[in-house]
């Protein structure tokens with residue numbers, strides 16, 4: 474097989490070459506072409522990975538709770554499971570606790586940690602995000 478044909482065949486297989494048969498440029502030499510990476514948050518509204526918007530007041534508490542706490546406190550999370558044993562199944566899902574969760578308890582649990590829950594720093598959850606989360610949890614969303 475002639476070398477030029479080999480390059481063309483490889484380009485057709487990989488679809489990663491420019492029209493003139495040269496490898497697509499962008500990444501490091503020999504590396505994969507650059508990928509467009511969009512953080513998950515960007516799909517859902519304001520890009521909360523942007524420092525300017527992360528510290529903005531008026532965050533969406535429900536969304537922030539789901540994003541920052543949901544891995545443990547939505548259904549099946551280890552926080553929900555442990556709380557089922559300690560405070561009963563009707564109180565285990567924080568977002569659906571009858572009467573809501575007092576803001577002082579939310580603040581203390583998040584900044585100091587509580588039992589098996591690790592403290593979360595201001596890098597992980599900003600003060601603005603925590604304010605919004607605490608306000609959301611303090612309301613009664615019981616089904």
Ligand code: HEC
Pocket residue numbers: 538541542543544545546551552553555556559560567574578579582583587588589590591593598606
């Ligand atoms: C790594 C998992 C994890 C994350 C993330 C997490 N928690 Fe927790 N949380 C727990 C566990 C586990 C407990 C139960 C601690 C215990 O009873 O020993 C708990 C307990 C709590 C409690 C106390 C409930 C009660 O009745 O005593 C509150 C309030 C709380 N979490 C709020 C939050 C908030 C708000 C966030 C997000 C900013 C969050 N947690 C993130 C694991 C987590």
